[in-house]
Amino acid sequence: MPKKFAIGIDIGGTNLRVALVSGEGEIIRKIKKPSSEQVLESVFESIAEIGDSEFAGIGLGIAGLIDRSRGRIFVSPNLHAVEGIEIVEIMKRKYKVPVFIENDANVAALGEKISGAGKGFDNFVLLTLGTGIGGGIIYHGKLLNVSAEIGHMSINPDGEKCPCGNTGCLENYASARAMITKAVSMLEKETESLLKECCKGSFYKITPEDIYLSALDGDTLSRDILRDAGKYLGVGFANIINIMSPEAIILTGGLIGAWNIYVQEAIKEASRRALKDLFEAVKIIPSSLGDNAGLIGAASLVFDNRQKSTSPTY
């Protein structure tokens, strides 16, 4: 009888999440820890804590560029600790189960398709809006096996250098990192702002939430930062719409808390830029699973691949 559960793992720049997930996409138990340099050890410990050896396989979603052929990560700008490790091989040997690997935004897209905001759509693009910007594409109901590094689409060829090597990447203008960099630089120039108070002068501790709350309190700098980031996000939306003609763009990640300023501005900007007939056909909506999407999507790699093949290679 096939085992009913799989382990879903979501390794991001900030947190590591591990869950036991049923074949129906239900999360049975889950654990969340801060990401650390000792990624593998943390993963092993978490699986032991989940405490169920009866799982059919392991699905990994990792923030970074995946080398599918060798089951490892090429580059992970926000989590160097996982780069180059043959993580799939190591886990296969340890647990003697099939192990699959995907990009974290790709598995989040899968999760939303299985039981979240993407359930009713055959073609959508998911964007993770956090420290960076990630992307996952669902096409004809399935994950498109492409890099989908939408955050590293250049929208300004003469713009600032991005850690990825490119210049003017979308995530340099529209991510949490971009907002904080802008806030710090403006405060250092002694711009008047409520943000000065929120961190007792320690500008580097400012969070996107601080910026959003100050904006709600009428702070001009904070509103400008959110609107500017939103405007550039809208350029990204329009490019996605013109190229992928999706039925929906589904947004997840911490920044969607600032929906009514940041995302609204992005939608407005996209409406001015995208081809009219395509814009009218797209819905721009929030994720319904939040952090669970990646865990459900990662676990689904196990069940999907089991259906495809009765003798997985492991």
Place this chain on the structure above:
Amino acid sequence: MPKKFAIGIDIGGTNLRVALVSGEGEIIRKIKKPSSEQVLESVFESIAEIGDSEFAGIGLGIAGLIDRSRGRIFVSPNLHAVEGIEIVEIMKRKYKVPVFIENDANVAALGEKISGAGKGFDNFVLLTLGTGIGGGIIYHGKLLNVSAEIGHMSINPDGEKCPCGNTGCLENYASARAMITKAVSMLEKETESLLKECCKGSFYKITPEDIYLSALDGDTLSRDILRDAGKYLGVGFANIINIMSPEAIILTGGLIGAWNIYVQEAIKEASRRALKDLFEAVKIIPSSLGDNAGLIGAASLVFDNRQKSTSPTY
């Protein structure tokens, strides 16, 4: 017995091409005419001239944004005459055969996959480099049914207005139209250039070929125009590579005649910008079918759909 031939039609901003194509993708007969305001009449005449009533169906490739659900064109910036016409319905009624419609760059991608430079690749992006820039995406050996309006990806949010409504579109910087606009504007500013001689003072007749030939003769303005356009094309390449991680980018259209300046510059720029591991995995190569790709791809819509369904709706 199923009929062995289909009509492939490729309607671009400059030319209209009609061909009788075999199920193996061989062009039996073809006709080329300049595009006109009387598109439908030209198409009917051309089919009559091709002179074989025994065709299994008609495949249309049209420069523009396709409304697949209604078998018509939403917008065609370079060929307004086809906008809004229910062309599929009209042709089905006239010829009593199945009729299919696709974007012209999409059918060119299909043609290259069937019997051209894309034969050996499962995942590639085709770009048509001409008056504008079009795109078609092959994924897992099949056409990705998306808009693929890669020429209308903004690479400069504060750039020039594009006729599509967006600003800073790739095709405003890297197309034949962009090169000619730049040449005319520089010549009007009395910039020294060999281009002054080539059209006896009538700057508006300058072609990309003139620019390329002058560049080969050592003309600085012409080299700068080609290199600048190439640099921006390289930004486009890098964005495509980071998002679609293709095995190849296949280039077609008149501008590939300037390969050793324009495309070489684009490849160099993309190598600096795209994620390293993805760039190393991509081949950037010319089309092998040229203008025939669209005709073969358009005709293939008929054969492919016949395989899928024994009772096509027409």
